Amino acid sequence: MFYNQRTLAGPVKCEGVGVHSGKPAKMVIKPAPPNHGIKFVRTDLMDHPSIPALFRMVTDTSMATVLGKDGVIVSTVEHILACLAGLSVDNAVIELDSYEVPIMDGSALPFAEAISKAGIVEQDAKRFFFIIKKPIVIEDGGRSVGIYPSPLYRISYTIDYDHPLIGQQTMDIKVESDLFMKEICMARTFGFYHEYEYMKQHGLARGGSLENAIVIEGEKVLNEGGLRFPDEFIRHKILDCIGDFSLLGMPLLGHVVARKSGHMFNHRLLEALFNHKEYWETGFPGQQDRPMNALAL
Ligand SMILES: [Zn+2]
Numbered sequence: 001m002f003y004n005q006r007t008l009a010g011p012v013k014c015e016g017v018g019v020h021s022g023k024p025a026k027m028v029i030k031p032a033p034p035n036h037g038i039k040f041v042r043t044d045l046m047d048h049p050s051i052p053a054l055f056r057m058v059t060d061t062s063m064a065t066v067l068g069k070d071g072v073i074v075s076t077v078e079h080i081l082a083c084l085a086g087l088s089v090d091n092a093v094i095e096l097d098s099y100e101v102p103i104m105d106g107s108a109l110p111f112a113e114a115i116s117k118a119g120i121v122e123q124d125a126k127r128f129f130f131i132i133k134k135p136i137v138i139e140d141g142g143r144s145v146g147i148y149p150s151p152l153y154r155i156s157y158t159i160d161y162d163h164p165l166i167g168q169q170t171m172d173i174k175v176e177s178d179l180f181m182k183e184i185c186m187a188r189t190f191g192f193y194h195e196y197e198y199m200k201q202h203g204l205a206r207g208g209s210l211e212n213a214i215v216i217e218g219e220k221v222l223n224e225g226g227l228r229f230p231d232e233f234i235r236h237k238i239l240d241c242i243g244d245f246s247l248l249g250m251p252l253l254g255h256v257v258a259r260k261s262g263h264m265f266n267h268r269l270l271e272a273l274f275n276h277k278e279y280w281e282t283g284f285p286g287q288q289d290r291p292m293n294a295l296a297l
Pocket residue numbers: 078079189236240
């Protein structure tokens with residue numbers, strides 16, 4: 001676990017298309033000073049408006065996670081945010097010349113490789129953590145997601161699809177940068193061919209292709225080369241989960257236990273957390289008695 005804040009050693013460029021818009025997008029991730037957090041900047045708009053990657057900026061989670069402020073949006077932020085949180089990068093400016101983050105190959109691997117190549121540096125400021133004090137769980141119709149007190153950030157996730165290729169998959173993993181690079185960042189998003197056809201007909205997933213998602217038809221994976229892991233599906237759900245919880249705005253110290261959860265359900269838990277401040281506090285590990293005003297949310 002890193003105790004000091006971290007940022008990139010230099011700028012990183014990523015280029016691709018938005019999966020929903022089909023529009024080309026250029027993204028430059030730049031270093032930022034301590035206590036800056038993660039912010040998106042729309043360089044295609046006048047005055048370059050910025051949107052912090054915080055839960056209160058979330059405006060939609062139905063097709064992708066969308067952040068918005070003063071009428072300006074950035075869409076499909078989940079994989080780049082998962083990547084920065086997974087690699088323990090606390091401070092960065094993400095410049096974007098479109099309203100949608102490029103989908104790349106449907107995973108966080110291209111971002112993670114580019115960031116690793118540029119390097120990550122430690123900064124002269126301590127990291128504040130979001131520390132869970134009491135278990136909090138939400139359940140609804142067989143789905144559940146909860147967070148329990150833990151000295152580490154850990155995720156235990158189960159999916160259960162009525163499909164022979166996916167079925168029930170469970171993974172339990174510590175969220176730390178080496179494991180994120182080795183086990184999680186390359187897991188791609190997935191969907192079924194009939195859903196994809198439906199979305200295309202309705203003007204969605206315009207940039208979607210076999211280049212940026214696992215596509216399942218019947219009992220077969222249509223992508224050449226098949227899956228990157230036999231359980232790539234659960235690994236991607238964990239990637240999404242790391243992205244969702246990164247919207248706390250600081251690293252989490254807690255054990256997330258999820259069953260059949262997704263962006264929308266994870267956001268309901270975040271909302272419950274912010275409505276019930278007795279379940280958590282911010283501070284440094286091992287100093288849980290600190291006053292709670294370390295960082296205003
Ligand atoms: Zn995803």
